[in-house]
Amino acid sequence: MEKKLSGQTAIITGASSGIGAGVAKSLAAAGANVVINYPVAGAKAGAEAVLEEVIGAGGNGVAYCCDVSSEAEVKKMFADTVSFFGTVDILVNNAGLQRDAAFETMTLEQWNFVLGVNLTGQFLCSREAIREFLRRGVEPGRSRAAGKIIQMSSVHEVIPWAGHANYAASKGGVMLLMKSLAQEFASRKIRINSICPGAIQTPINRQAWETPEALQELLTLIPYQRIGNVEDIGNVAVWLASDESDYVNGASIFVDGGMTLYPGFTTNG
Numbered sequence: 001m002e003k004k005l006s007g008q009t010a011i012i013t014g015a016s017s018g019i020g021a022g023v024a025k026s027l028a029a030a031g032a033n034v035v036i037n038y039p040v041a042g043a044k045a046g047a048e049a050v051l052e053e054v055i056g057a058g059g060n061g062v063a064y065c066c067d068v069s070s071e072a073e074v075k076k077m078f079a080d081t082v083s084f085f086g087t088v089d090i091l092v093n094n095a096g097l098q099r100d101a102a103f104e105t106m107t108l109e110q111w112n113f114v115l116g117v118n119l120t121g122q123f124l125c126s127r128e129a130i131r132e133f134l135r136r137g138v139e140p141g142r143s144r145a146a147g148k149i150i151q152m153s154s155v156h157e158v159i160p161w162a163g164h165a166n167y168a169a170s171k172g173g174v175m176l177l178m179k180s181l182a183q184e185f186a187s188r189k190i191r192i193n194s195i196c197p198g199a200i201q202t203p204i205n206r207q208a209w210e211t212p213e214a215l216q217e218l219l220t221l222i223p224y225q226r227i228g229n230v231e232d233i234g235n236v237a238v239w240l241a242s243d244e245s246d247y248v249n250g251a252s253i254f255v256d257g258g259m260t261l262y263p264g265f266t267t268n269g
């Protein structure tokens with residue numbers, strides 16, 4: 001059976017764990033070759049485990065180490081991907097992290113680290129992807145678009161987050177980076193959209209779900225009354241990467257069980 005993303009190649013940054021790992025598996029199941037990016041040697045085992053699962057399920061891919069905040073490393077990852085697979089069709093700018101601190105104690109290092117990975121990383125990877133999409137252009141039979149970029153944003157591109165100013169600032173930046181790029185490249189058939197996950201059960205927010213009390217507290221913020229899982233995000237990523245969403249460009253798609261619906265107003269206000 002022809003799969004939705006057959007013959008296409010996707011780079012997924014930060015794919016050795018969490019949402020990135022889930023998205024890599026979903027894209028591979030839809031037929032894409034996946035470049036499972038991981039940031040440092042310590043994450044290699046995680047990336048290789050994802051690759052093993054992808055291959056075990058009949059997919060194709062490689063694990064690739066690259067710090068997305070390094071211009072030289074990002075250029076090399078794209079050049080190597082083009083030499084392995086011929087081109088890049090899909091970029092999922094997923095790499096993201098938190099270094100939480102009360103603002104008055106936040107160090108410049110905590111600020112720069114989060115902005116470097118979450119925002120500069122998306123700039124560097126998007127620029128290389130767009131250069132490749134422009135070089136190749138639309139090829140009949142491949143996809144209606146010259147390329148697709150999916151930015152992993154967050155509900156915190158619109159929900160302010162005390163104690164996480166660096167993270168919220170990075171995601172607010174991701175929103176207008178995405179919209180500005182979508183506007184700039186639409187006429188050249190490049191589609192750029194964001195997925196804005198709410199609380200998805202992964203290591204980044206373990207403290208929010210690992211005890212029954214924490215989970216109960218978290219559910220007061222989620223009208224749909226369940227925590228999300230990585231497949232919830234993977235399904236949307238496959239759709240955004242495929243021609244089924246060909247007319248969707250410059251959109252922030254919230255996948256959050258209603259977290260952005262001001263749940264505090266459900267019974268009051």
Ligand code: BGC
Nearest residue numbers: 154155156198199204205208
């Ligand atoms: C954060 C998680 C948090 C979720 C909802 C995400 O962007 O990384 O730690 O649970 O937003 O607040």
